[in-house]
Amino acid sequence: MAKADSFDSERWGRVPCVGLAMALTLTLGGEAIAQTAAAGAPGEADTTPTFSRDVAPILQRSCQHCHQPTGIAPMSLLSYRDARPWARSIQDKVERRLMPPWHLDTTVGIQDYKNDISLTEAEIDTIVRWVDAGAPEGDQADLPGPLEFPRADAWQVETALGRPPDFIVRSTPYTVVANGQDQWWEPQVEFEGFDEPRYIRAAEFKPSFPGGMKVAHHGHAMLRGQDPAEGEARPPSVRLVGMGIGKRFDLLPEGVGKLLPPGPATVRFNLHYFPVGEEITDVIDVGVWLYPAGEVPSKITAGERQFYVDGTHRERLRASDILIPPHGSLVLEDQYVMEQPALLQSFRPHMHMRGTEMSMTALYPDGRRELLSSVNRYDHNWQIAYVYDDDAQPLLPQGTVLMLRAKWDNSAANRINPDPDQWVVFGARGVDEMSHAWIGITYLNDAEYEELAVARAAADTETSP
């Protein structure tokens, strides 16, 4: 995969620069150009983006946390030396909005997300012009100070919250074969539990480093209370955390928590691996951060819940509604009526290799229809949670219909389609299909809903002219 792009600025980048330098020499003389350019005077020479001044800050913000020696990306983009051989490939991926991985339609729906790493049109333009100009380095004095990155096997939530997890649950090891189809591993681990109810602030799913991080495609960990005594109800199961490439943890806002019922429990892992050409043994650690003992957060959330678009939740055969002909396409829709008001925190579509789009639309009780989020460049290699800014979280009154729409493309135009000549049906392998969204959802009572609706309306009048 990490094939170096043969980028030759000598050959295809120089010509326009030479022409420009000659034109300026005629009017200003060689010395003067060097000085005006260094002083940043306006003029044509100055608008050519350089790595040091214009590109490095973009790479720092949107690329380097993955593209660094211990990151998940195939190559480092820390320095000019690292980035230059990849210039043409960078231009291509950035222009087509394939990198950084953010597959949301940026022209419709909500655009305020906590984890938005997408580039602005101006940033894309800067990178494109930089490469077109021969990817010049510029003056090293313009470089921003280097960033420091936590080790790839550090807890990402620890970096955010400043403290290690309160407890860690470790799966039993599994060896992924070097070559083959998808593999599943569903170990169960006993958890002694707490004597009192506790509330989860965050949880993180950490494959082993470096091997596990290459093969762990997605998975989740569920905590299920042990069999209750005669006549007692089983405590509710808790989904600790779900992981997919590009998404490893759930961190709830301060004051929002997920209930961890007291007592011993079993943690069930559901792990989906994909072989990468070498045999790799992995163990998964799930770290959990709690609110202090005795503290009850003001809002209790259900966390990420699974909303199916295929027929799984209906009384019909699961495979019956996904049947995609060779070179064909399919659209499925499903809807959920909110029986309680709700606040949405995040949207994470899940399909497989033929999946190309998933959108979520709210049909409000007053008849208004609002497209909330549309992932229109879905890529099975990535499982990204789009996490709404606090003020942008969709607030759904009781009776709202939440509509989900999934689209598959089994043609050769789908660049990760393994074989457009196949019929595609429902199944758990990446070459089969499924569709659901993991939606971060907090159900509200009427008073909580009213309070939020009033606060939102007040904020709207303040900001509108």
Ligand code: HEC
């Ligand atoms: C969330 C992690 C992440 C971020 C952020 C990210 N990348 Fe990547 N990048 C990857 C991974 C993983 C791959 C290999 C798999 C793929 O192509 O999807 C990759 C592949 C690439 C490739 C293709 C490499 C090849 O083998 O051909 C380029 C070029 C690239 N990234 C550039 C960028 C640029 C430029 C940015 C920022 C503007 C960026 N990436 C941001 C993780 C990331």
